[in-house]
Amino acid sequence: MKSNILAWLEEGNITVPSLLFSEYRKLNLNETELVLLLNILTFLERGNYFPTPEELSARMTISTADCHEMLRRLMQRGFLEIIEQYSNEGIRFEKYSIKPLWERLVEQFLVNHQSGLQEATRKTEEM
Amino acid sequence: MKSNILAWLEEGNITVPSLLFSEYRKLNLNETELVLLLNILTFLERGNYFPTPEELSARMTISTADCHEMLRRLMQRGFLEIIEQYSNEGIRFEKYSIKPLWERLVEQFLVNHQSGLQEATRKTEEM
Amino acid sequence: MKSNILAWLEEGNITVPSLLFSEYRKLNLNETELVLLLNILTFLERGNYFPTPEELSARMTISTADCHEMLRRLMQRGFLEIIEQYSNEGIRFEKYSIKPLWERLVEQFLVNHQSGLQEATRKTEEM
Amino acid sequence: MKSNILAWLEEGNITVPSLLFSEYRKLNLNETELVLLLNILTFLERGNYFPTPEELSARMTISTADCHEMLRRLMQRGFLEIIEQYSNEGIRFEKYSIKPLWERLVEQFLVNHQSGLQEATRKTEEM
Numbered sequence: 001m002k003s004n005i006l007a008w009l010e011e012g013n014i015t016v017p018s019l020l021f022s023e024y025r026k027l028n029l030n031e032t033e034l035v036l037l038l039n040i041l042t043f044l045e046r047g048n049y050f051p052t053p054e055e056l057s058a059r060m061t062i063s064t065a066d067c068h069e070m071l072r073r074l075m076q077r078g079f080l081e082i083i084e085q086y087s088n089e090g091i092r093f094e095k096y097s098i099k100p101l102w103e104r105l106v107e108q109f110l111v112n113h114q115s116g117l118q119e120a121t122r123k124t125e126e127m
Numbered sequence: 128m129k130s131n132i133l134a135w136l137e138e139g140n141i142t143v144p145s146l147l148f149s150e151y152r153k154l155n156l157n158e159t160e161l162v163l164l165l166n167i168l169t170f171l172e173r174g175n176y177f178p179t180p181e182e183l184s185a186r187m188t189i190s191t192a193d194c195h196e197m198l199r200r201l202m203q204r205g206f207l208e209i210i211e212q213y214s215n216e217g218i219r220f221e222k223y224s225i226k227p228l229w230e231r232l233v234e235q236f237l238v239n240h241q242s243g244l245q246e247a248t249r250k251t252e253e254m
Numbered sequence: 255m256k257s258n259i260l261a262w263l264e265e266g267n268i269t270v271p272s273l274l275f276s277e278y279r280k281l282n283l284n285e286t287e288l289v290l291l292l293n294i295l296t297f298l299e300r301g302n303y304f305p306t307p308e309e310l311s312a313r314m315t316i317s318t319a320d321c322h323e324m325l326r327r328l329m330q331r332g333f334l335e336i337i338e339q340y341s342n343e344g345i346r347f348e349k350y351s352i353k354p355l356w357e358r359l360v361e362q363f364l365v366n367h368q369s370g371l372q373e374a375t376r377k378t379e380e381m
Numbered sequence: 382m383k384s385n386i387l388a389w390l391e392e393g394n395i396t397v398p399s400l401l402f403s404e405y406r407k408l409n410l411n412e413t414e415l416v417l418l419l420n421i422l423t424f425l426e427r428g429n430y431f432p433t434p435e436e437l438s439a440r441m442t443i444s445t446a447d448c449h450e451m452l453r454r455l456m457q458r459g460f461l462e463i464i465e466q467y468s469n470e471g472i473r474f475e476k477y478s479i480k481p482l483w484e485r486l487v488e489q490f491l492v493n494h495q496s497g498l499q500e501a502t503r504k505t506e507e508m
Contacts, residue, residue, distance in 0.1 A: 002484070002488060002491060004152055004237065004240065004258070004259060005258060005259055005262050005487045005490070005491075006480075006483060006484060006487055007236075008144075008233075008236060008259050008262070009398075009483055009487070010145075011145055011146045011236070012144075012145045012146045012400050013142045013144055013145060013183045013267060014142070014143060014144075014148065015140050015141070015142040015269050015394050015396050016140065016141060017135075017138060017139075017140055017141075017390075018138055018139045018140060018141050018169045018172070018173070019138045021141065021162070021165055021166050021186065022166075022169070022186050023186075024186075025186055025188055027459050030140065030188045031158045031159040031161070031162040031187065031188060032158040032159075034158070034162060035148070035158040035161060038148055039148050039149075042145045042148045042149065045145070046145070050177060051229060053195060059149050059150075059151075060151055060152060060158065061152055061157045061158060063173065087468065087469065087470060088174065088468065088472075088474055089468060089470040091469075091470055099387075102387060102390055103383070103387060106135075106383050106386045106387055106390070107137075107383060109134075109386070110131065110383060111150075112385075113131065113134055129357070129360050129361060129364060131385070131386060132360045132363070132364075132385060132386055132389050133353075133356060133357060133360055135386050135389070136271075136356055136360070140269050140394060142267050142269050142396050144263075211320065214341065214343060215341065215345075216341060216343040216345055218342075218343055226260075229260060229263055230256070233256050233259045233260055233263070234256060236259070237256060237259075247256060257407065258491065259492055261490075262398075262487075262490060265398060265399055265400045265490070266398075266399045267396050267397060267398055267399060268396070268397060268399045269394050269395070269396040269403065270394060270395060270397075271389075271392060271393075271394055271395075272392055272393045272394060272395045272423045272426070272427070273389075273392045273417055274396065275416070275420050275423045275440065276420075276440050277440075278422070278440075279390075279440055279441060279442055284442045284444075285412045285413040285416040285442060286412040286413075286440065288412075288416060288417065289402070289412040289415060292402055293402050293403075296399045296402045296403070299399070300399070313402065313403050313404075313405075313406055314406060314412065314413060315406055315411045360389075363389060363392070364385065367385065367388055370414070
């Protein structure tokens with residue numbers, strides 16, 4: 001019993017801003033693209049920095065070819081990028097980064113937040 | 128500046144087991160169904176216990192009618208349920224629960240884990 | 255086996271900014287005060303909005319009297335407040351809020367971040 | 382504004398089972414020991430696998446010497462261990478692991494859960 005719960009625990013959790021779920025549509029992402037990005041995030045958190053289209057599509061309902069194309073388009077549209085890093089031993093490796101997704105989400109948040117503030121101000125002025 | 132970060136903080140995070148992303152396909156869920164369930168979870172965590180198909184589809188790429196049908200099918204297939212609760216003042220209200228999803232995920236985890244243990248045993252015996 | 259993992263899952267997680275652990279000392283909090291605030295947060299997330307000093311001290315290494323005094327001081331020093339809310343049925347209730355803690359943490363973050371930016375600028379100018 | 386929120390986001394979150402806060406006292410940990418273990422976890426998640434007593438005590442209210450002694454005692458009492466790992470390039474390094482803490486927490490959870498089940502059974506039989 002104990003070993004099962006420990007094994008469950010070791011699988012870990014993934015934590016993302018709730019805003020991602022309320023705003024992805026406004027960012028012109030569909031559900032499959034969103035889940036692909038979240039899958040990349042789970043791989044990154046497990047230390048697999050460059051999951052292949054095979055690894056990603058194996059857990060999704062899309063083919064490897066579609067996954068490959070979707071990755072290409074997500075990079076082109078500015079949601080995903082490949083960055084270079086160096087290990088402690090000085091060896092270069094490639095790594096996906098979803099920082100562009102967070103940037104887009106923050107921009108969208110600021111647009112919402114700003115228009116919310118303006119509306120609040122307008123309502124106050126109208127009174 | 129401070130108010131923006133605080134507003135961001137107040138939107139909150141959502142934390143789910145990483146296994147959900149590696150196993151949803153084996154549970155016969157597609158990406159749209161997965162995101163619908165995660166959207167219900169974000170509503171639940173914000174204290175909106177019974178989001179309507181309108182509220183859910185407004186942030187998704189599906190129509191209200193499709194959302195309604197998808198909710199019905201997710202309940203029928205055992206991923207989602209409606210439970211009754213009573214407020215502190217004794218007033219009855221309905222609430223979505225995604226406990227059935229977690230049950231299915233734990234079952235799938237135990238199947239994986241068990242077959243992993245058996246494989247490890249077989250390998251040991253073969254040596 | 256399954257029921258144990260489900261019961262574990264139902265206990266839930268608590269997610270806090272990593273910065274809280276690197277900065278609490280700079281905010282003049284000690285470890286006992288930090289854990290008291292985190293315990294209040296876990297009660298809030300479980301829907302217990304106004305845990306008593308008895309409930310809080312029962313899981314800590316401090317006496318109920320010390321807990322009472324610590325709560326009083328945390329409010330006085332601006333880390334904790336009691337707010338009023340109304341239930342859906344219009345009944346007023348009191349609730350702890352740790353929003354003041356997050357405000358202090360964001361202020362500290364901005365101080366660090368700003369001085370980091372200034373240092374980066376100075377270094378660039380010195381070159 | 383955007384850069385501040387992004388910088389905040391990059392600091393990341395830490396997610397732990399809520400049970401840790403309700404049970405640490407039963408595990409004979411005090412608040413300072415709990416926060417020391419959580420600080421080690423935040424370092425691990427940032428990729429610093431072997432934080433020094435200097436790094437740890439710098440953010441806590443204890444001296445480096447006390448921190449050193451507390452680390453030694455936590456290992457002796459079975460809450461913390463040092464494990465060996467190999468980097469992708471085959472270089473050996475040491476790493477703290479708080480897996481022993483999770484094992485203790487799961488044991489405590491099973492004790493609670495089991496006695497809860499027994500009590501429920503007894504109550505049923507008494508009826």
